Amino acid sequence: MQIKTRIITLAAVGAIVAAGLIAAATVVSAQEPEATPDQAKHEKRIERRDNFLSRVAAKLDVTLDQLKTALKSAATDMVDDALAAGEITQQQADAAKSRIENGDGIGLRRLLGARTARREAIVQRVRAAIVQSAADALNMTPEELRAELKSGKSIAEVAGDNIDAVKTQITADATAKLDAAVANGKLTQAQADKALQKLTDNLDKIVNKTRGQAVSAS
Numbered sequence: 001m002q003i004k005t006r007i008i009t010l011a012a013v014g015a016i017v018a019a020g021l022i023a024a025a026t027v028v029s030a031q032e033p034e035a036t037p038d039q040a041k042h043e044k045r046i047e048r049r050d051n052f053l054s055r056v057a058a059k060l061d062v063t064l065d066q067l068k069t070a071l072k073s074a075a076t077d078m079v080d081d082a083l084a085a086g087e088i089t090q091q092q093a094d095a096a097k098s099r100i101e102n103g104d105g106i107g108l109r110r111l112l113g114a115r116t117a118r119r120e121a122i123v124q125r126v127r128a129a130i131v132q133s134a135a136d137a138l139n140m141t142p143e144e145l146r147a148e149l150k151s152g153k154s155i156a157e158v159a160g161d162n163i164d165a166v167k168t169q170i171t172a173d174a175t176a177k178l179d180a181a182v183a184n185g186k187l188t189q190a191q192a193d194k195a196l197q198k199l200t201d202n203l204d205k206i207v208n209k210t211r212g213q214a215v216s217a218s
Helices: 002-019 037-059 062-086 090-103 116-137 142-150 155-183 190-207
Strands: none
Touching: 037 062, 062 090, 116 142, 116 155, 142 155, 155 190
């Protein structure tokens, strides 16, 4: 029976992921005023999700409640595994489990893959931090350095013989920020180490990049 339950759980999770329906949300209360267009879309997504889950449950010969319980259990196990592997912090794990328990999705999409908008916001912050560090090393303001970069120059071209000092400053500032994030529980040490290694591996590409030129991560 235990093996059957595990097979059901894994099969159901695989089906949900494949269908792109891993995210869920709470149903809007029936006592709310007339639904807005966003609420209507939200309720329609819930309806489609539950319809899909009901079909999966029927094919697996279990009830919808049993399937949802299995999904929650599998999701919680995956969060525990990620925490044990150092891929997420205790704070992130607690937040994910809270969403799982409250039925607000199973909490994995935010852990295993950020949305495009969030990724772009992170990229913008990283770029700003690099410009700030490079400007500090060159005794320039960020605005002055950005003007040079907008003209088509790379950070390395602006820095000239001072490029090693620039790279040292960028690395030191990034290390300090990552250490602070670890201390505040926002990142695990493994996450911080991975981020710093990625910066180190791509730093030459970054400082030699010109406007409009993409940097391919190693």
